[in-house]
Amino acid sequence: xxxxxxxxxxxxxxxxxxxxxxxxxxxxxxxxxxxxxxxxxxxxxxxxxxxxxxxxxxxxxxxxxxxxxxxxxxxxxxxxxxxxxxxxxxxxxxxxxxxxxxxxxxxxxxxxxxxxxxxxxxxxxxxxxxxxxxxxxxxxxxxxxxxxxxxxxxxxxxxxxxxxxxxxxxxxxxxxxxxxxxxxxxxxxxxxxxxxxxxxxxxxxxxxxxxxxxxxxxxxxxxxxxxxxxxxxxxxxxxxxxxxxxxxxxxxxxxxxxxxxxxxxxxxxxxxxxxxxxx
Amino acid sequence: xxxxxxxxxxxxxxxxxxxxxxxxxxxxxxxxxxxxxxxxxxxxxxxxxxxxxxxxxxxxxxxxxxxxxxxxxxxxxxxxxxxxxxxxxxxxxxxxxxxxxxxxxxxxxxxxxxxxxxxxxxxxxxxxxxxxxxxxxxxxxxxxxxxxxxxxxxxxxxxxxxxxxxxxxxxxxxxxxxxxxxxxxxxxxxxxxxxxxxxxxxxxxxxxxxxxxxxxxxxxxxxxxxxxxxxxxxxxxxxxxxxxxxxxxxxxxxxxxxxxxxxxxxxxxxxxxxxxxxxxxxxxxxxxxxxxxxxxxxxxxxxxxxxxxxxxxxxxxxxxxxxxxxxxxxxxxxxxxxxxxxxxxx
Amino acid sequence: xxxxxxxxxxxxxxxxxxxxxxxxxxxxxxxxxxxxxxxxxxxxxxxxxxxxxxxxxxxxxxxxxxxxxxxxxxxxxxxxxxxxxxxxxxxxxxxxxxxxxxxxxxxxxxxxxxxxxxxxxxxxxxxxxxxxxxxxxxxxxxxxxxxxxxxxxxxxxxxxxxxxxxxxxxxxxxxxxxxxxxxxxxxxxxxxxxxxxxxxxxxxxxxxxxxxxxxxxxxxxxxxxxxxxxxxxxxxxxxxxxxxxxxxxxxxxxxxxxxxxxxxxxxxxxxxxxxxxxxxx
Numbered sequence: 089x090x091x092x093x094x095x096x097x098x099x100x101x102x103x104x105x106x107x108x109x110x111x112x113x114x115x116x117x118x119x120x121x122x123x124x125x126x127x128x129x130x131x132x133x134x135x136x137x138x139x140x141x142x143x144x145x146x147x148x149x150x151x152x153x154x155x156x157x158x159x160x161x162x163x164x165x166x167x168x169x170x171x172x173x174x175x176x177x178x179x180x181x182x183x184x185x186x187x188x189x190x191x192x193x194x195x196x197x198x199x200x201x202x203x204x205x206x207x208x209x210x211x212x213x214x215x216x217x218x219x220x221x222x223x224x225x226x227x228x229x230x231x232x233x234x235x236x237x238x239x240x241x242x243x244x245x246x247x248x249x250x251x252x253x254x255x256x257x258x259x260x261x262x263x264x265x266x267x268x269x270x271x272x273x274x275x276x277x278x279x280x281x282x283x284x285x286x287x288x289x290x291x292x293x294x295x296x297x298x299x300x301x302x303x304x305x306x307x308x309x310x311x312x313x314x315x316x317x318x319x320x321x322x323x324x325x326x327x328x329x330x331x332x333x334x335x336x337x338x339x340x341x342x343x344x345x346x347x348x349x350x351x352x353x354x355x356x357x358x359x360x361x362x363x364x365x366x367x
Numbered sequence: 368x369x370x371x372x373x374x375x376x377x378x379x380x381x382x383x384x385x386x387x388x389x390x391x392x393x394x395x396x397x398x399x400x401x402x403x404x405x406x407x408x409x410x411x412x413x414x415x416x417x418x419x420x421x422x423x424x425x426x427x428x429x430x431x432x433x434x435x436x437x438x439x440x441x442x443x444x445x446x447x448x449x450x451x452x453x454x455x456x457x458x459x460x461x462x463x464x465x466x467x468x469x470x471x472x473x474x475x476x477x478x479x480x481x482x483x484x485x486x487x488x489x490x491x492x493x494x495x496x497x498x499x500x501x502x503x504x505x506x507x508x509x510x511x512x513x514x515x516x517x518x519x520x521x522x523x524x525x526x527x528x529x530x531x532x533x534x535x536x537x538x539x540x541x542x543x544x545x546x547x548x549x550x551x552x553x554x555x556x557x558x559x560x561x562x563x564x565x566x567x568x569x570x571x572x573x574x575x576x577x578x579x580x581x582x583x584x585x586x587x588x589x590x591x592x593x594x595x596x597x598x599x600x601x602x603x604x605x606x607x608x609x610x611x612x613x614x615x616x617x618x619x620x621x622x623x624x625x626x627x628x629x630x631x632x633x634x635x636x637x638x639x640x641x642x643x644x645x646x647x648x649x650x651x652x653x654x655x656x657x658x659x660x661x662x663x664x665x666x667x668x669x670x671x672x673x674x675x676x677x678x679x680x681x682x683x684x685x686x687x688x689x690x691x692x693x694x695x696x697x698x699x700x701x702x703x704x705x706x707x708x709x710x711x712x713x
Numbered sequence: 714x715x716x717x718x719x720x721x722x723x724x725x726x727x728x729x730x731x732x733x734x735x736x737x738x739x740x741x742x743x744x745x746x747x748x749x750x751x752x753x754x755x756x757x758x759x760x761x762x763x764x765x766x767x768x769x770x771x772x773x774x775x776x777x778x779x780x781x782x783x784x785x786x787x788x789x790x791x792x793x794x795x796x797x798x799x800x801x802x803x804x805x806x807x808x809x810x811x812x813x814x815x816x817x818x819x820x821x822x823x824x825x826x827x828x829x830x831x832x833x834x835x836x837x838x839x840x841x842x843x844x845x846x847x848x849x850x851x852x853x854x855x856x857x858x859x860x861x862x863x864x865x866x867x868x869x870x871x872x873x874x875x876x877x878x879x880x881x882x883x884x885x886x887x888x889x890x891x892x893x894x895x896x897x898x899x900x901x902x903x904x905x906x907x908x909x910x911x912x913x914x915x916x917x918x919x920x921x922x923x924x925x926x927x928x929x930x931x932x933x934x935x936x937x938x939x940x941x942x943x944x945x946x947x948x949x950x951x952x953x954x955x956x957x958x959x960x961x962x963x964x965x966x967x968x969x970x971x972x973x974x975x976x977x978x979x980x981x982x983x984x985x986x987x988x989x990x991x992x993x994x
Binding site: 109112113116117119120121123124126127130139140145183184185187188190191192194195197199200203206207210211213214215216217218220221222223224225240241243244247251276301304305306307308311312321324325328329333336337339340343344347348350351352355358359 | 719720721722723724726727728730731734735737738739741742744745791792795799804806807808809810811812813814815816817818819820823824825826827828830832834837870878881882885923924927930931933934937938941948951952955961964965968971972975976
């Protein structure tokens, strides 16, 4: 019996094993955090020290780079556009996606499998590529270079996730609760608003935040579909070759911060989301 | 006044016929139990009465009003669910008052009714708690209180006790029976537990493969099962069956004995409950295989005529596996079934 | 009546959305790729594949995927199993490990640029240790391998988290009794991992791989931020055709090629990791 063997292994060996395990966890944490720390150092340094050598490994808490970022022509507008597009994407993907998630979890209907296939299919394609033909279509319809047009493309990226996440959330609410509400005087709608919605709200928020992050981080479609009204990612990308280092770093930092906060906010749902989305 | 009439109700799920042409009338204030194994259609029937499921054909009438086209909320019913369905985001008070609030009842009236039903179900000290802070038994009480607070014409219950442990189930069984009798509502209760059915029901509808096989009082279902299925489903251990061949003139040959029986063309099934036999000098001779002393009595599983044959005997007797037992059936408890139709023969 | 149509009403918005912004653009992209203005033609493909940069960018994309994806699978599996037996601090460690999930590829590229650029942290560290005395410019065309390694590291750093999340969720679905049963039968931890975790994780593994491989063929902003034009990949070629050369047909043609490779790999992964019906948890 090997299990017994491991249990009675000499205490030294077990101690060493635990030490290796702890060290590995620590190293992997460092692997994620240290590069972020470097970005932080660069962001909180004056433009001069960003470009000097060798680098200090402690931030000097100088807001020079960030101020330069804020005063760079078009940057604040790009930031505003990014936020607007992400907010719109968030609202659109929930409004459009959640009803479908509910339908998938509550009804058996003809064509359900086909619909599921359509949703899953979107994940098997490099979606940002679709921005190319959409660019032509948008020029024809006047949606080109608008916040709403880009938000719609970003919604296409985010909505399959919204459907799958809300599907898993709704499936977590027993149908019995809704049925009980119906027998207690509720219509389908009031049962939904009085029973299902309060229970599901935190999860919906999480999936909305996820949609926000998807849009906030998207680069390719944003760069293809906007010209005057660049989002932050598009602006940074198209100016990569010409912009000084401290601008890139400050921009990267501004890109990272909200994402960090949001992932922290939805961390509880991250795994539940994917556990179901797997199937 | 709420008599329930179910007229020619059938339900089809795709290819599968869940219910075949059900006809049943449940009197006002009657406690009707729908009893059957899982998949027999009892829950489907209840859900059709409730309005959670739509019948493929047929009509449902409650209190002289046809309701099968109405939403559940408009049928004058309330329901207790198998998993209680206590809303987790509301307190016990708000759970019990949920339906009353939907009817836009005044705060005072809601409070009065909630407190009264809570007291009735002995949960008045739990009113400010949430579902997550309650035990299974307490949740069960909240679910019943919530249904009763509506003061419905009909209360429907779908295996409400099946998730409780044995002791609690016995306690709730008696309490539920008392509370429902007092509330004077008509009740339909779905269960697969024959003890629950026997102990609570005014009448039992035994269901099998989407049909009602027998609808009668518990004692009638037990003593005079209308079909072989009922005989083998009700009673623990179930009824014994032996092949009987005609021996002329109302006499039947059963495992080598000649017994009086109905005048019919054979063959028939001879049936006797294990508890309706005694050790005797003359009768059916069986070989004991397994002896189970159950305290109150002795359950002996024998072999007879190549079949399993059980007898419930006095616990003072000493029986060993391999013993030959001579068992005398009580003549007035013997029942006969037609093996072709599986129905009882008088 | 209304209950019958309700599900269709509920899925209508998404379906419309995906038809307009997902299916229809595919038709458009195909149309664009197979025409130059006068009827069906393969000219765009001939143009694109005939260009001297195409084999390089194709090779770069595939090479990058081949270097990055296996490392990520191993790393994600390792992290997922480490987390699954963790008791104290599990939430904290998981949060830290999933941080890159919220970081855009562009930001990831910029972060690793901070390490590899001439006055960056790698050079600073090396000079601090006395290995070099003046900063070397690492990201140039003379050092294609350093560029490649920097991009690969950035990709591994950024996109392992998505696999980790899927695998942790997948491991969470495996009932604990299986491990206990295996332990009773005498399976060592390594055997338990090989015989229980891996086979039962197949659905999650294939989801993770599909998503990851598709992302690998879409790699773009990381490459732009670190390598600029030093390291052409398929997606950056698409971008160039669209913007620098203003040749929509050629861009569409490359897009279709990326699509075809993605679909090919997706089908292959799904085939290889298929779970027989009835053998699921």
